[in-house]
Amino acid sequence: MSLLVDEFHIASLGQCDRVKRMSSASDQPVFVRNTQPRDFAAITELCSRIYPDTPPWNAEQLSSHLSVFPEGQLVAVHGVEEQVVGMSASLIVDWEDYKTLDDWERFTADGMFTNHDPQRGRTLYGAEVIVDPALQHHGIGDKIYAGRRELTESHRLLRIRAGSRLRGYCHCAARLKPQDYVVAVVEGHEYDPTLSFQLKEGFHVVAVAPHYLSDDPESLGYAAVIEWLNPQLIRDEHIAGRPTRFLRRALRETMTAS
Numbered sequence: 001m002s003l004l005v006d007e008f009h010i011a012s013l014g015q016c017d018r019v020k021r022m023s024s025a026s027d028q029p030v031f032v033r034n035t036q037p038r039d040f041a042a043i044t045e046l047c048s049r050i051y052p053d054t055p056p057w058n059a060e061q062l063s064s065h066l067s068v069f070p071e072g073q074l075v076a077v078h079g080v081e082e083q084v085v086g087m088s089a090s091l092i093v094d095w096e097d098y099k100t101l102d103d104w105e106r107f108t109a110d111g112m113f114t115n116h117d118p119q120r121g122r123t124l125y126g127a128e129v130i131v132d133p134a135l136q137h138h139g140i141g142d143k144i145y146a147g148r149r150e151l152t153e154s155h156r157l158l159r160i161r162a163g164s165r166l167r168g169y170c171h172c173a174a175r176l177k178p179q180d181y182v183v184a185v186v187e188g189h190e191y192d193p194t195l196s197f198q199l200k201e202g203f204h205v206v207a208v209a210p211h212y213l214s215d216d217p218e219s220l221g222y223a224a225v226i227e228w229l230n231p232q233l234i235r236d237e238h239i240a241g242r243p244t245r246f247l248r249r250a251l252r253e254t255m256t257a258s
Contacts, residue, residue: 028079030140032147035066035073035087042084043075050130057089057128061111065089068116071155072124074147076131076140086131086140088148089113092121092157100225101209104163124152126162145201152230158238159230160203163212163223168192170218178222179208179245186248195224203228205246 035043040062047056065073069091076086091113098107108127109115126148131140152160172181172190182205184190195205203226212223224246229239 030076030078030085030138030143032074032076032143034070035062035075037063037066039075039077039084039087043087046084046087046130046132050133057111064112064114065091068113069118071151072116074144074151076144078135085135086144087128088126088130088144089128090124090126090148090151090160091116092118092155093123093125094120095123095161100207101211103209103212103214104223107163118155122158124148124155124157124160126160141197142201149202149228152228153232156233157230158233160228161206162226163209164195164198164203164205164226165213165216166192166219166222166224167194168218169220169222173220178210178220182208182224182246186246195226198226201228206243207246 040059043062044056044058047054062073072090072092074088074090075084077083078085091108093107093115094117097115097117104127105111107115107125111127113127129141129144131144148160166178166181168185168191169176169178169181172184176184176190181190181192182195185192185195186199186205199205205224206227207225209223209225211221213219214221
C-alpha cells in the first residue's frame with residue numbers, strides 16, 4: 001500500500017533508459033485512461049520503485065478500487081504498448097463524515113476505498129497520484145490532474161480534496177513551524193516538490209494536518225489539506241467561513257476587501 005498522496009518523487013533507478021525510451025517514441029503521446037486489471041502489476045512495480053520502503057498498492061486493494069469506483073481510477077500510459085507511467089486513485093466521500101485533520105487511513109478505509117459514498121458524497125478525495133520519477137516534467141502529472149478535474153465535473157461534485165505530503169518540510173523544520181512553511185510555499189518563498197506543483201494545478205490550502213502520515217521522515221507526518229473547487233457548481237455559500245490563512249496574500253486581501 002502506498003501512503004503517499006499526490007506525490008512526485010525523484011529516484012535514479014533506470015532513469016536514463018526510461019527517458020531514452022520516452023524521447024525515442026515522442027510521436028507516441030502519453031494519454032490517461034481508466035485503470036484496468038491488466039495494469040495492476042505495472043502499478044505495483046511503479047510504486048515499489050517510488051516507495052522502496054513502503055508496501056506498494058497490491059492487487060487486492062486495486063481490485064477493491066475498481067469494484068467500488070472504476071471511474072475514479074486512472075493510469076497514464078505511453079506508446080502502443082501502453083506502458084504505465086503514472087496513476088491516480090480516488091473515491092467520493094461525504095466530508096461531513098470526517099474531520100479535516102483526519103489521517104490517510106481514515107479517509108481511504110486503510111486503502112481499500114470501501115467508504116466510497118457516491119449517494120451522499122460531493123467531494124472527490126484524492127488518495128494517490130504518482131508519476132514515473134524518470135519521466136517528470138513531461139506533462140504527465142498535468143494530464144492526470146486534468147483527468148481528475150474532468151471526473152469531478154462530470155460527476156457534478158463540488159470539489160477535490162486531498163492531503164499533500166510536505167516533502168520539503170524536513171529541510172525547514174528547524175526554522176519554520178509547519179504552518180509557516182506552508183505559507184512560505186504558497187507565497188513562493190519556499191519550494192515543496194509536491195505542494196508547489198499542486199498549487200500550480202489550481203489547488204488552495206485549507207489546513208495543515210499534523211499526523212497524516214506519522215511514519216514519514218520527509219514530511220515529519222505533516223500534510224497540507226488541499227482543495228480544488230468545481231467552477232461549474234461552486235457558490236458563495238459553499239466557501240462561507242473558509243479559512244484564509246493559507247491563501248496567497250493578494251487573494252486574501254481581495255477577499256477581505258470584498
